[in-house]
Amino acid sequence: MLHPDHDIAPLQRHRLAPEASEATAAADGPAPAVSIGLPVYNGEQYLRNSLDALLAQTFTDFELIISDNASTDSTPAICQDYAARDRRIRYLRQPSNIGAAPNHNFVASLARAPLFKWASHDDLYHPDLLRQCVEALEAH
Numbered sequence: 001m002l003h004p005d006h007d008i009a010p011l012q013r014h015r016l017a018p019e020a021s022e023a024t025a026a027a028d029g030p031a032p033a034v035s036i037g038l039p040v041y042n043g044e045q046y047l048r049n050s051l052d053a054l055l056a057q058t059f060t061d062f063e064l065i066i067s068d069n070a071s072t073d074s075t076p077a078i079c080q081d082y083a084a085r086d087r088r089i090r091y092l093r094q095p096s097n098i099g100a101a102p103n104h105n106f107v108a109s110l111a112r113a114p115l116f117k118w119a120s121h122d123d124l125y126h127p128d129l130l131r132q133c134v135e136a137l138e139a140h
Contacts, residue, residue: 031112031113031114032061032062032063032088032112032113033059033061033062033113033114033115033134034059034061034062034063034113034115034116034117034130034133034134035062035063035065035110035111035112035113035115035116035117036054036062036063036064036065036116036117036118036119036130037065037067037104037107037108037110037111037116037117037118037119038050038054038064038065038066038067038107038118038119038120038121039066039067039069039100039103039104039106039107040066040067040068040069040071040075040079040121041068041069041070041071041075041097041100041103042071042072042073042075043071043073043075043078043121043122044071044073044074044075044078045122046121046122047075047078047079047121047122048078049124050119050120050121050122050123050124050125051064051078051082053123053124053125053127054119054125055082055086055088056127057125057127057128057129057130057131058127058128058130058131059128059130059131059134060088062088062113062130063088063089063090063111063112063113064086064088064089064090064119065090065092065107065110065111066079066083066089066090066091066092066107067092067093067094067103067106067107067110068091068092068093068094069094069097069098069099069100069103070093070094070095070096070097070098071093075121076093079091079093090110092106092110094106104118115133115134115137117130117133
């Protein structure tokens with residue numbers, strides 16, 4: 001039961017990036033084995049390290065979907081730079097901050113692969129992480 005002093009904000013519809021349908025259409029070729037979702041807001045401090053670790057995976061059959069939740073730092077420039085260098089990256093920028101949960105839902109809605117993994121802008125990943133995850137899932 002909710003405490004009576006807590007206000008609960010009503011659910012709201014948010015305007016998502018108009019590029020969403022274009023990003024889905026732009027995902028050419030067959031679906032990858034794994035979709036990695038990376039919602040981000042003002043992640044400039046660690047984002048490059050996280051992206052480098054993801055792109056250095058020994059398992060390479062993945063797409064990386066980045067949704068920038070209207071960051072006010074250099075996150076957009078970092079994401080655009082990486083997306084220009086690696087076709088596995090689909091980068092979208094929200095026109096205004098839609099909140100964390102809607103941004104996560106938005107990222108997940110764009111996934112094309114049968115397997116999905118969340119990533120964070122401030123995490124590092126062992127190069128064999130995806131390979132080991134896929135192998136474990138295929139074994140069971």
